[in-house]
Amino acid sequence: MIKIAINSDICTGCRVCELTCAFIHTRSFTPENSRIHVEKDEFNGKDIPYVCIQCEEKYCIENCPTGALEIDIQTGAIKVDEESCIGCGVCVRVCPYNGARVHKKNKKVLICDLCNGDPECVKKCPVGALSLEQI
Ligand code: SF4
Ligand code: SF4
Numbered sequence: 001m002i003k004i005a006i007n008s009d010i011c012t013g014c015r016v017c018e019l020t021c022a023f024i025h026t027r028s029f030t031p032e033n034s035r036i037h038v039e040k041d042e043f044n045g046k047d048i049p050y051v052c053i054q055c056e057e058k059y060c061i062e063n064c065p066t067g068a069l070e071i072d073i074q075t076g077a078i079k080v081d082e083e084s085c086i087g088c089g090v091c092v093r094v095c096p097y098n099g100a101r102v103h104k105k106n107k108k109v110l111i112c113d114l115c116n117g118d119p120e121c122v123k124k125c126p127v128g129a130l131s132l133e134q135i
Contacts, residue, residue: 001076002132003054004036004112004119011129013038013047017121021112024120032104035112036121039098051121052078052099052112054135060091060100060111068109076135077114085109 021034031037036051054076061069061078068084069091071077087107092100100111112119122130 001054001135002114002117003076003135004051004114004122005053005131005133006049006051007129007131008046008048010127011038011047011049012127013040014126016124016126017049017130020120020124024115033110035110037101049129050098052095053097054078054114055097055099057096059094059096063090063094065090069111072113075114075117078111079113080109080111082108 015031015038017036018031018034018038019029021036022028022030025035026033036049038047038049041048058071061071065088066084066086068081070079070081072079085108087102087109089102091109092102100109102109119132122132
């Protein structure tokens with residue numbers, strides 16, 4: 001199993017990762033459709049990418065009131081059943097890693113699916129701020 005490791009010290013905030021993810025999943029370059037997101041830490045002058053890190057605790061799965069989340073046994077990523085997701089945002093609030101977001105328009109949760117085990121954002125980051133780690 002793999003996870004995406006983030007080195008925010010070298011992230012330039014270019015957001016190529018967001019655009020890549022949005023394009024791969026929705027054929028649009030709309031950052032709101034991305035499962036990875038970059039936040040600006042104005043105080044420290046840093047850009048910090050956030051994405052699901054396949055943590056051990058899996059608070060999102062445990063707390064989802066509709067059972068919309070489960071582990072993909074092939075990749076270890078969190079799988080979202082969009083039919084069951086009601087967009088309540090509980091999974092977003094309980095994630096200590098800022099790894100999930102509810103899409104503003106369709107109210108379905110966005111969580112990294114690891115692109116079936118070969119994450120495109122990792123390949124496209126121009127400075128190597130994203131990498132793969134075995135877990
Ligand atoms: S593509 Fe890489 S450098 Fe650009 S914002 Fe994403 S993580 Fe940072
Ligand atoms: S937003 Fe969707 S996946 Fe997240 S806790 Fe609510 S119903 Fe479950």
